[in-house]
Amino acid sequence: MTEFTETIQPGDLVQLVGLSHKHFIIQLQAGHELQTHRGIVAHDELIGKQWGSQVLSHIGAPFYILQPALGDLVTTTRRTTQILYPKDIGFILVSMGIGPGQHVVEAGTGSGAMTTALAHTVGTQGHVTTYDIREEMINLARKNIARLGMLDRVTFKHRDVLEGFDESNIIALFMDIPKPETCITQVKRTLVTGGFFCCIVPTSNQVIQLLPTLREEGFAFIEVCELMLRYYKPVSQRFRPADRMIAHTGYLVFARSIILSDDIENFEMKK
Numbered sequence: 001m002t003e004f005t006e007t008i009q010p011g012d013l014v015q016l017v018g019l020s021h022k023h024f025i026i027q028l029q030a031g032h033e034l035q036t037h038r039g040i041v042a043h044d045e046l047i048g049k050q051w052g053s054q055v056l057s058h059i060g061a062p063f064y065i066l067q068p069a070l071g072d073l074v075t076t077t078r079r080t081t082q083i084l085y086p087k088d089i090g091f092i093l094v095s096m097g098i099g100p101g102q103h104v105v106e107a108g109t110g111s112g113a114m115t116t117a118l119a120h121t122v123g124t125q126g127h128v129t130t131y132d133i134r135e136e137m138i139n140l141a142r143k144n145i146a147r148l149g150m151l152d153r154v155t156f157k158h159r160d161v162l163e164g165f166d167e168s169n170i171i172a173l174f175m176d177i178p179k180p181e182t183c184i185t186q187v188k189r190t191l192v193t194g195g196f197f198c199c200i201v202p203t204s205n206q207v208i209q210l211l212p213t214l215r216e217e218g219f220a221f222i223e224v225c226e227l228m229l230r231y232y233k234p235v236s237q238r239f240r241p242a243d244r245m246i247a248h249t250g251y252l253v254f255a256r257s258i259i260l261s262d263d264i265e266n267f268e269m270k271k
Contacts, residue, residue: 006050006051007048007049007050007051008028008046008047008048008049008050008051008065009028009047010028010029010030010043010047011027011028011029011149012027012028012067013025013026013027013067013068013073013148013149014026014027014028014046014065014066014067014068015065015066015067015068015072016034016041016055016063016064016065016066017063017064017066018038018061018062018063019062022038023072024036025068025072025073025076026043027147027149028043028046028047029043030043030044030047031043031044036057036061038057038059038061038063039056039057039058039059039060039061040057040058041055041057041058041063046065049065051065051066051067052064052065052066053065070086070089070116070117070120071086071089071090073116073120073148074086074089074113074116074117077111077112077113077116077144084113084114084117084176084200084249084250085229085246085249087227087228087229087246087249088200088227088249088250088252089113089114089117091227091252092114092174092198092200092252093117093118093121095196095198095254096172096174096196096198096254097171097172097196098118098121098122098172098196099121099122100121100122100123100125100126101122101123101125101126102122102126102171102172103122103126103127103128103129103167103170103171104118104122104126104127104128104129104170104171104172104173104174105128105129105130105131105165105167105170105172105173105174105190106118106128106129106130106131106173106174106175106176107130107131107161107165107173107174107175107176107177107183107187108131108132108175108176108177109130109131109132109137109138109141109156110132110137110141110176111137111140111141111144112130112140112141112142112144112145114174114176115128115130115141115144115145115154116144116145116148116150118130118174119145119148119150119153119154120148120150122153123153124153126153127153127154127155128153128154128155129154129155129157129165129166129167130154130155130156130157131157131158131159131161131165132156132157132158133158133159133160133161135158138156138158141156142154142156161175161177161183161186162182162183162186164186164189164190165186165187165189165190167190168189168190169191169192170190170191170192170195171191171192171195171196172191172195172196172197172198173187173190173191173195173196173197173198174197174198174199175187175197175198175199175200176199176200177199178206179206179209180199180201180206180210180253181206181209181210181213184210184213184214184217184219185217187217187257188217188218188219188257191257192257193257193258193259194256194257194258195256195257196254196256197214197219197254197255197256197257198252198253198254198255199252199253200250200251200252200253201250201251201253202249202250202251203251204251206251207224207251207253210253211224211253214253214255218257218258218259218260219255219256219257219258220255220256220258220260221254221255221256221258222253222254222255223253223254223255224251224252224253224254225251225252225254226248226249226250226251226252227249227252228245228246228247228248229245229246230242230245230246231245
């Protein structure tokens with residue numbers, strides 16, 4: 001992703017938003033065109049314009065030119081599997097204290113939606129190492145990250161995390177795999193003492209299987225939550241909840257790696 005400039009430049013990621021909120025995200029290249037059902041928009045027509053201005057397609061359909069937010073990039077990720085939703089991603093990033101300059105590890109690359117969010121958040125001075133057992137998913141995620149210009153921030157590893165991680169003294173590790181309880185020992189070896197762990201699982205059975213393993217492996221301050229998001233119609237005359245909401249998308253399990261003692265173990269069991 002490029003730094004903000006007052007006018008739009010070649011190579012910038014641009015979000016074109018129509019009046020019906022239908023949007024397209026493209027990387028500007030001189031001489032290229034975007035073909036939509038509302039007409040053709042030439043990239044050259046966008047270069048040099050100010051952000052927030054309007055452009056017309058060749059048939060006169062209006063689009064507004066905006067910089068895409070991280071949530072827009074995540075939801076438009078090319079995917080063959082379910083991706084994480086922005087409502088979950090934002091809470092994960094904040095709860096795990098992920099920020100610029102950090103090296104974080106991800107287990108379960110998938111289509112690269114969470115990888116995108118991690119790479120965006122750690123910035124140019126940070127790095128993301130992501131593991132996946134499926135080579136086709138790594139190839140897809142690599143293409144998605146390259147499209148956003150963040151490929152130099154990410155290392156992809158084609159490996160089953162049951163074999164362990166190469167990294168150590170990592171401050172934060174996020175996991176999105178079917179059976180996280182099977183590799184908590186490997187997670188423990190990778191995290192620095194006090195480090196952050198989080199995983200997302202879709203069913204309560206998976207949470208129940210994971211909790212005792214976390215405690216056995218020296219994790220504490222465990223929290224389980226789910227997030228639900230409801231939008232409202234932004235019309236003053238008929239302001240009300242939207243007809244649909246984003247409800248259950250997965251359980252988030254957070255924990256901290258600690259030096260285990262009888263006191264903390266007894267305290268955790270009483271909670």
